[in-house]
Amino acid sequence: MHDTTPATSRILVWDLPVRLFHWMLAISFAGAWVTADSERWRDTHILLGYTAGVLVMLRVVWGLVGTRHARFTSFVRGPRRVIAYLRSLVSDRPEHATGHNPAGAWAIIALLALTLAIVATGLAVEADAGPKNLDDVHEALATAMLVVVGIHVAGVVLGSLVHRENLVRAMITGRKLGAPGEAIGSPRRLVAVALVALVVGVWTGVLPTPGLPTNEGLTAITAKAPQARHHGDSGND
Numbered sequence: 001m002h003d004t005t006p007a008t009s010r011i012l013v014w015d016l017p018v019r020l021f022h023w024m025l026a027i028s029f030a031g032a033w034v035t036a037d038s039e040r041w042r043d044t045h046i047l048l049g050y051t052a053g054v055l056v057m058l059r060v061v062w063g064l065v066g067t068r069h070a071r072f073t074s075f076v077r078g079p080r081r082v083i084a085y086l087r088s089l090v091s092d093r094p095e096h097a098t099g100h101n102p103a104g105a106w107a108i109i110a111l112l113a114l115t116l117a118i119v120a121t122g123l124a125v126e127a128d129a130g131p132k133n134l135d136d137v138h139e140a141l142a143t144a145m146l147v148v149v150g151i152h153v154a155g156v157v158l159g160s161l162v163h164r165e166n167l168v169r170a171m172i173t174g175r176k177l178g179a180p181g182e183a184i185g186s187p188r189r190l191v192a193v194a195l196v197a198l199v200v201g202v203w204t205g206v207l208p209t210p211g212l213p214t215n216e217g218l219t220a221i222t223a224k225a226p227q228a229r230h231h232g233d234s235g236n237d
């Protein structure tokens with residue numbers, strides 16, 4: 001968001017659901033990436049991907065009804081604003097955003113959209129639906145995601161340096177530089193608890209997981225791993 005008021009103090013900008021969503025998504029993607037080529041870790045890969053899909057769908061809802069800076073309308077801007085923001089970075093008065101900056105916002109939208117596309121193609125491959133080369137599409141989308149994550153993290157580092165503000169810490173504590181009137185009123189702890197409960201429900205197989213053929217959660221994963229090892233699977237295939 002373009003600030004008209006000077007960033008004066010550290011205020012609460014990211015509610016707890018946004019922060020938990022962010023780090024759970026980052027972990028899910030990283031985990032799904034490293035388990036992608038292993039038959040032994042296949043169930044884990046599917047469950048991590050599924051978790052990422054659930055997280056993004058909830059984030060989309062939160063982007064419509066959530067707190068001020070979590071809402072899409074507060075940070076998604078047109079190309080002119082993106083260019084103006086990028087230009088300001090090389091000027092002597094870089095534009096500071098209390099929430100997401102206009103350029104970073106598009107990387108975020110790309111990450112959300114790519115996650116949904118990766119999960120949808122992954123589930124279709126798992127269900128043997130769709131065209132034959134769908135697994136190639138799934139892989140290509142995951143590679144594109146890795147590239148966008150790289151751009152995203154580089155943008156976070158650049159933004160932190162330009163604005164002399166640790167954005168990674170802000171995504172942990174929720175606090176960023178801003179005018180007091182821009183602060184959100186509550187970290188929304190109850191919504192955060194519900195979010196974690198949902199993810200735990202998926203992981204334990206307690207909650208129904210539409211789209212997944214079966215889900216016995218961690219029970220199945222931990223029961224299968226030694227069995228696969230027994231059959232000479234080194235875990236790297």
Ligand code: HEM
Pocket residue numbers: 018021022025026027029030059070099100101104108111112149152153156167168169171
């Ligand atoms: C070590 C790796 C990462 C770091 C340090 C990091 C850091 C951050 C930071 C600081 C923000 C807030 C940006 C801002 O101030 O505008 C952010 C937002 C975001 N990041 Fe990351 N990120 C990482 C990895 C990832 C990964 C792997 C994904 C996706 C799989 C991801 C997806 C997102 C999304 C979707 C947002 C928007 C959050 C929201 O509004 O809900 N990030 N990230």
